[in-house]
Amino acid sequence: MPLAEIPLRAWRKRGQAFVFRGRTIRYWVAGQGEPLLLIHGFPTASWDWHYLWQPLAQRNLVIACDMLGFGDSAKPVDHDYCLLEQADLQQALLDYLRVEQPVHVLAHDYGDSVAQELLARHHEGRFQMASCVFLNGGLFPETHRPALVQKLLLSPLGWMIGRAFGRTALSNSFSQIFGPNTRPSESALDDFWSLINCNDGTRILHKLIAYIPQRRRLRERWVDAMQRGEVPLRVIDGEGDPISGAHMVERYHQLVPHADTVLLANIGHYPQIEAPVLVLKHYLAFRERIGQTAPRVAYS
Template sequence: MDDVERWWSQGEHCRLRLGGSERSIFRRRMGAGPALSMLHGFPSSSHDWARIADSLAEEHTVLAADFLGFGASAKPREHTYSLHEQADLIEALWAHEQIAATRLVAHDYGVSVAQELLARHAEDALAVELEGVHLLNGGLYPELHRPEPAQTALLDPEQGPKLSAMLNQELFAAALAPSFAPGYDASSDCAEIWHATSRDGGERIAHLLIRYILDRREHGERWTQALEQSDVRLAFTWGMLDPISGAHMAERIRERLGDAPFTALEDVGHWPTLEAPQRVLDSLRRAG
């Protein structure tokens, strides 16, 4: 059994109602103590947190789910995916798990979901108390986001479906590898992310999931305002060699949110929890 399958075997599926439909969502709940909810990135799964989850579960109730369309969760083919719906999913999961208050840790795609949850918090529209938000390498400022060529191709209305249809492990790894730091051997990580992506033919909906980039552009002002004016305690851990949302994004964060704890991982790319899990764990613990 490989590590991704082991991760899934230790979790469960729950049925959550989203937009009038019931969906099967994979989730893992571990440990005991104050709740810590973990939101993964694109195009991967909650397995991104596997290298730090056990340690965090010594002090927290850790809750990690696969978003709709990702990992072991349902992957409807004829569906309009959105970051707002994924935020609805997290709220439904909290209700299902009877979570009243939680810290959030989010990476990449999950960062945008966290921003929508912060916006709902600011509007007093969130039933759960956010006790802190810790963000890792995400497109907080859409105008600074630098999508990889494969992401741009997936967004194209004509090219996107064709690329999804022809996607295989070799092409996937070739597209994903440059997002890791130079010199880092990402082969096993790319294989694990492919395993999660390709479950139930999930690679065939990559062009549908990538629409989150358009969501970011459309709702960027709302989400930026929610972040910069938030009364929730914020912290950041950032892989500075990330070509997508790295040092250039970090510079803006430090300009606009200079009082928030910021841990720069100078030799790390887009995937801090995979490339430097112990340093991420240390940063999360320092931030409290």
């Protein structure tokens, strides 16, 4: 049975705001129970989670924000965007909401990197992580296959590419990374574009893309954190994703002991949009299993 969507207009009305280092950040909270932090990807926003929002809020305190430079949050032009700062932002939001329990994390794409940093901070005693599930993302720089537009944004002419990036370019990009039978509707593309374009977001796309070289610099720190086995981990991955699909999961099995992974056939880079029922099923099964397992070690 399909999950009910939350129209973008309704989603935006439910949002709240807090100030992080002088910048306005939009965030959403719903439900009650163990805290569950949802971390979105590039170049979209927390609305990516709208299919899963209500089902997850039935049993969790669900928290999400549009990170700095994304969605309806501030998008300063004169700013150097950094994954470490985005991790700081997630912690600041949790502090603002007075969340003191260990936090479950569900992340996607760019958000995977933020979650990896939070996992590393957990091992340093600077964050309390109860579990983490990664959707499609560049967990390992050596397996990340950036899309053409990402390569262009990384080039010296990236600022021009960003300014020229439009709704048609977004549609073309998404048609390449979504599954062949699960591509977004024209209406959904309009909504995705609205989130990218608001607050003159195309001015900073070339700055946001700096996360790709940042991932390379932080690789050893993050892989070490995943290999420790102290926090339950799972990967739920659309295998047809040309950026971080089955090839990334293969590498995950090579590097992460007791790797717990789920591959979704014929699904691309956005499984929470393309196959939300399956993502929900496999996420809840993971949570049920780790709730019954002690000590907290993930097993496949």
